[in-house]
Amino acid sequence: GEDVExxxxxxxxxxxxxxxxxxxxxxxxxxxxxxxxxPGAGLQLLTYIFSNMxxxxxxRLTVLLNKKxxxxxxxxxxxxxxxxxxxxxxxxxxxxxxxxxxxGQGTTLQVKP
Amino acid sequence: DSGVTQTPKHLITATGQRVTxxxxxxxxxxxxxxxxxxxxxxxxxxxxxxxxxxRAKGNILERFSAQQFPDLHSELNLxxxxxxxxxxxxxxxxxxxxxxxxxxxxxxRLTVL
Numbered sequence: 001g002e003d004v005e006x007x008x009x010x011x012x013x014x015x016x017x018x019x020x021x022x023x024x025x026x027x028x029x030x031x032x033x034x035x036x037x038x039p040g041a042g043l044q045l046l047t048y049i050f051s052n053m054x055x056x057x058x059x060r061l062t063v064l065l066n067k068k069x070x071x072x073x074x075x076x077x078x079x080x081x082x083x084x085x086x087x088x089x090x091x092x093x094x095x096x097x098x099x100x101x102x103x104g105q106g107t108t109l110q111v112k113p
Numbered sequence: 114d115s116g117v118t119q120t121p122k123h124l125i126t127a128t129g130q131r132v133t134x135x136x137x138x139x140x141x142x143x144x145x146x147x148x149x150x151x152x153x154x155x156x157x158x159x160x161x162x163x164x165x166x167x168r169a170k171g172n173i174l175e176r177f178s179a180q181q182f183p184d185l186h187s188e189l190n191l192x193x194x195x196x197x198x199x200x201x202x203x204x205x206x207x208x209x210x211x212x213x214x215x216x217x218x219x220x221x222r223l224t225v226l
Contacts, residue, residue, distance in 0.1 A: 017186065035217075042115060042203060042217040043156075097211050099146055100169050103156035 002026045006089050007102035013112050018076040020107045022089030024071060029091040032065065033101065034074045037086045046074070046087075076109075084111045116140065117218035119204050125224045131192040134221045138185055138206030144168075145187040146215065147179055151200035162187055163210045191223070199225045 004024045012018045024032065030051045035043040047071070049056045049063045056063045062075040076083055086108050090101040116139035128134055138145050147159040149172075158171035162181035173179075176194075181187045191198060201220040205212035 040219075042117075042219040043205075044115075044217070045214055048214075090156075098169060099144060099161060099207060099210075099215050100158050100171065101148075101215070102158070105155050110171070 002091065002093055002102045004089055004091055004102050004104040005010040006087075006107045008105060009108050009110070010086045011110040011112065012079050013079055014079060014081055018074075018083070018109055018111075020074045020076075020087050020089075020109065022069055022072040022074075022104055024089070024091045024102075026091055026093060027067075027070065027100070028094055031092040031097050032063075032072050033088075033090040033092075034061075034063065034072075035090060035103075037088065037106070039085075043088065077107065079109075079111050081111045083111055084109055115216040115218060117204055117206050118218050119202075119221050123222045123224075126194060126225060127226055128194055130194050130225075131190065132194065132223065134187055134189040134191070134202050134204075134223070136187045136189070136204030136206075136218060138187070138197035138204070139216055141210050142206035143185065144207050144210055144213075144218075145155065145181055145185070146205040147173075147187070147189050148203040148205065148217075149200045150203060150220070151197075153197075154200075156203075159189070168210060194223075194225045196201060196225050199223055 086106040089104040118137040157174040161169040205215040
C-alpha cells in the first residue's frame with residue numbers, strides 16, 4: 001500500500017539550513033505537501049509541489065522532488081527558533097487531488113540558539 | 114487561524130462510551146475531511162464529505178460514523194470507545210472536491226480512560 005517515510009528528528013543551529021527528507025511510494029501521486037505542526041496547533045500547509053516539477057522555491061523554503069527515486073525534501077534556509085516544530089510530508093493518493101493524503105510520521109525539528 | 118472550527122477541544126471519557134466531535138468548515142467550503150492523529154498510527158485519513166455526500170473513506174472503523182449537514186458542518190461520531198481511540202481528531206476543509214488547499218482545524222483531543 002501507500003507509505004510515506006521521514007526521519008524522526010533533526011537538530012540544527014539557528015542560522016543554519018535545515019533539510020528534511022521524505023520518501024513516498026505512490027508513483028501516481030500528483031501533489032506532494034509539506035505541513036508544519038506547532039505544539040497544540042493544527043496542521044499548517046507550508047508548501048506543495050506538483051509532480052511535474054523538480055523544484056519549488058518560496059521565500060526561505062525550497063522543495064526538491066526526485067520523482068524517479070520518489071524522494072522529496074524540504075530545505076529551510078536561515079533556520080530560526082520559531083521554525084521549531086514537527087514537519088510532515090504528505091502525498092495525495094492517486095492521480096487526482098482528492099485531498100486524501102498519506103502522511104509521514106513527522107520530523108521534529110529542533111533549532112538551537 | 115485557519116477558519117475551521119472544531120469542538121470540543123478536549124474530551125475525556127470512559128471506555129464503552131459514545132462521543133460526537135463537531136466541525137464547522139471555512140465559510141464557503143463544501144468539502145470536509147476527518148483525520149486521526151494517534152501515537153502509534155500517526156496521521157490517518159478517515160473520511161471525506163462533499164456538499165453533504167460521502168466521497169471517500171479511509172481507515173475508519175465501523176464503530177465510527179460521520180455526516181455532513183445541509184449547513185455544511187460535519188460531525189464525527191465515535192461509539193463503543195476503546196483505549197486505543199485516544200487521539201487527536203482533525204477536521205479539514207476546502208472549497209471543492211478536487212482542488213484547493215486543505216485548511217486544518219486545531220483538532221479535538223479525545224482521551225479514553
